[in-house]
Structure formats: structure tokens, C-alpha cells
Amino acid sequence: MLLFITELMVPLFAGLALFLFGMKIIEWALYQWTGHLLKRLLGRLTSTPLRGLLVGTGTTALLQSSSAVTVVTIGFVNAGLLTFPQTLGIILGTNIGSCLTTELIGLRLSGNMITTLLVASILWLITWLPNSIQETRILNVIGSIRGLALALAGFSCVLLGLEVMQSIIPYLQEHGLLAWFINQSQQSLLWGIIAGAALTAIIHSSAASIAITMGLAALNIIPIELGIAIILGCNIGTCMTPLMASIGGNRFGYYVAWSHVLLNVGGAILFYPFIAPLSSLAIHLSTEPAIQLAHFQTIFNVLSSLIALPLCYLPALRRIQAS
Secondary structure (H helix, E strand, O other): OHHHHHHHHHHHHHHHHHHHHHHHHHHHHHHHHHHHHHHHHHHHOOOOHHHHHHHHHHHHHHHOOHHHHHHHHHHHHHOOOOOHHHHHHHHHHHHHHOHHHHHHHHOOOOOOHHHHHHHHHHHHHHOOOOOOOOOHHHHHHHHHHHHHHHHHHHHHHHHHHHHHHHOOHHHHHHOOHHHHHHHHHHHOOHHHHHHHHHHHHHHOOHHHHHHHHHHHHHOOOOOHHHHHHHHHHHHHHOOHHHHHHOOOOOHHHHHHHHHHHHHHHHHHHHHHHHHHHHHHHHHHHOOOHHHHHHHHHHHHHHHHHHHHHHHHHOHHHHOHHHO
């Protein structure tokens, strides 16, 4: 029991806490830096689903959180600031914008992250020193440097948390848990989808779940096909956050949340039969398993959103808000 706590539970929860803390730091820093743009963009540039897709992609890439943009969108719909048809493109765009996080993690930028974290923290602290400066332009530059330094520190925490979580792998291997899961998944990749969906729904972070999967693949513990199945499940599990955010709102807020569910579940059903050819495509795109999975996540989200985009122009959907 002591080994179970010290070698599995403590590193797992400590690493997860550090990972999620880093994600929240990134989200907060970038929101403080660009958050004022979010309200203007969502309100003014979503007259068509294509424009909404571009806005959703851009804001999610800036904020590094598809959940944040989705939750804000649901809030705007509940407040009457956006109509349901305006949100359709945004939801499609959030899935595309979220790929930036996994692509960055896939680059394996974990070299000496502690030093990067210290440098970013010192840079952030230095920006608070010249309090006597009154020049607006200089203050804006200082604010931008402060936000970027904090975002860099947050990303360092994300990668450090991932390394801590990976330290549980020897324990899992020693006790045969990974071997059992891989054996089950060889019989049916649905096990991978279930695992990815459950883990993401519990921790409310598809980025964390996908990062763990990429780490396992990088160590050649799981095959690419299983990694792809888990990522499909992660995209399903991430729907839990908008569903919770829609509770207590009006029916249009529920529509936004369920459109997110239909997009991700529909995409997983559509791509599941093609896991084998998609894994071959990923292998051709890169020689590193983690980057292969990051590229698959990008391909999956981009294709799912582009396939669903024409449906957003259906007259029946455009009339929902008036019904």
C-alpha cells in the first residue's frame, strides 16, 4: 500500500496538479493579454459559420484553452450576446485551435524546463519594478512582456508536470497494469476510446490526457494505433466541461454544449474505422511517436471541423434562435 501511494498516487496527482496549474497560468496570462479581443471578436466577427470558425481557432490558439472559449461562448449565449447559429462556427474553431498545445508538447521542448521556468519567472518579476513609468506605450510593452513571460512559465510547468506523471510508468509496468490494458486493447481499440474519454472527463483536460498518451507513445509503451484510439476518446471526454457549463442556462446554451458533443462523438465514430490508415499516415509524417500523435490530433480536429462546417449553413439551424 505504501508503494502504491508513494510510487503511483503521489507522482500522478502531483504531476497532474502541476500540469493543470501550468495550463491555468497560460490561460490566465494570455486572457489578461488578449481577453479584451475575445469579446469583440466573438460578438462582431461571427456573422457566418466560416468566420466563427476562424475566430474560434484564433482565440483558442491565443488562450490555449478550448474549454475556456467554449464556456465563454455558452455564457454569451445565455446572456443573449450571441445567437446559437453564431456559435456553430466558434465550436468548430475551438477544436482546431486546441491543436497548438499538443503540437508544442509533441516538439519535446522539455530540455532544461526548470531553467526556463526560473528565467521566465525572473523576467516577469522584473516587469513589476519600474512602477514610476507613466508612458502608455512603454507600459503596454511591459504588460506584453509580463504576459508572455508568465505564459512561458506556465508552459514550463506543463512539461514538468508531464515528466512527473511519466515517473509512474515503471510502477505500472512492474505490476502488469499497462500490459493488461494493452492486451485488452489488442482485442478491441474501443478500450482505448473508453480510457481516453473517462480520464478526460475526470480531470477536465483533454490536453493533459493527450500529453500522457504522447508520453507513453514516446517511450514505445503503447502502439500508435492505441494512442490514436485514446485520443479519439479524449476528444469525447472533453465534452464534459461544456455540458457542465450549460447547466442552469437557457436552452440555447444547452444547444451549444450538445453541438460540441455531436462534433466530437460524430468525429470519433467517423474516424474509428480508419485508425490503421491514419496511423500509417502519422508514421509517414514523423519518426517520433509523440509528434505522430500530435499530428493525428491536428488532422482529426481540422477534418472533423471542415466536414461539419457545411452543415452549419443549413437553414433549419439558422432558424433555431427565432423558434
